[in-house]
Amino acid sequence: HTYNFTGFFAPVDNPGPAPYVFNRAKAGAAIPVKFSLNCDLGLSIFPNHYPLSAKVGCTTNSLTDDIEETVTAGGSSLTYDAKADQYSYVWKTEKAWAGTCRKLTVRLTDGSDHVAYFNFTK
Numbered sequence: 271h272t273y274n275f276t277g278f279f280a281p282v283d284n285p286g287p288a289p290y291v292f293n294r295a296k297a298g299a300a301i302p303v304k305f306s307l308n309c310d311l312g313l314s315i316f317p318n319h320y321p322l323s324a325k326v327g328c329t330t331n332s333l334t335d336d337i338e339e340t341v342t343a344g345g346s347s348l349t350y351d352a353k354a355d356q357y358s359y360v361w362k363t364e365k366a367w368a369g370t371c372r373k374l375t376v377r378l379t380d381g382s383d384h385v386a387y388f389n390f391t392k
Contacts, residue, residue: 271380272380272382273307273311273315273378273380273382274306274307274308274309275305275306275307275378275382275384276305276306276308277305277384278303278304278305278384278386279304279305279306279356280304280338280339281293281301281302281337281338281339281340282301282302282303282304282337282386283335283386284386285385285386285387289329289331289332289333290329290332290333290387291332291333291334291335291387292328292332292333292334292335292371292387292388292389293334293335293336293337293386293387293388293389294334294335294336294337294388294389294390294391295336295337295340295363295388295389295390295391296340296390296391296392297363297364297365297366297367297368297369297370297390297391297392298363298364298365298367298368299337299340299363300340300341300342300343300346300360300361300362300363301337301340301341301360301361301363301388302339302340302341302358302359302360302361303321303358303359303360303361303374303376303386304356304357304358304359305356305357305359305376305384306354306355306356306357307357307378308355309355310350310352310355312350313348313349313350314379315348315357315378315379316348316376316377316378316379317377317378317379320375320376320377321346321359321361321374321375321376321377322374322375322377323361323372323373323374323375323388324372324373324375325370325371325372326371326372326373326387327371328370328371328389332387332389334389341360343360343362344362345362346359346360346361346362347359347360348360359376361374363388363390367390368390368391368392369390369391369392370390371387371388371389371390372387372388372390373385373386373387373388374386374387374388
């Protein structure tokens, strides 16, 4: 069964074609990563250890776009809004990531990977 993933919603920009768009955010912020699968599939949509982030190089020719919305969160969590038919994964970033870039991989239990790139500031 393949999920109908249509891309990330604001405030996260999809990477697009190279050079990728890097979402600029303050390190330590909690970023709402929103997406739809066109129905409520429950909250067990991620395999263990996902979503996962890894450090990547910051490329000088990449486009950056500021994250317009952050939330207050003690930790990372996933919720589903039935009215909007939207999942929101709150990604709690780390202050130590200031000055680095990271790739967030949102893997779903259908085996598909969906990525977004981030550039963290102090």
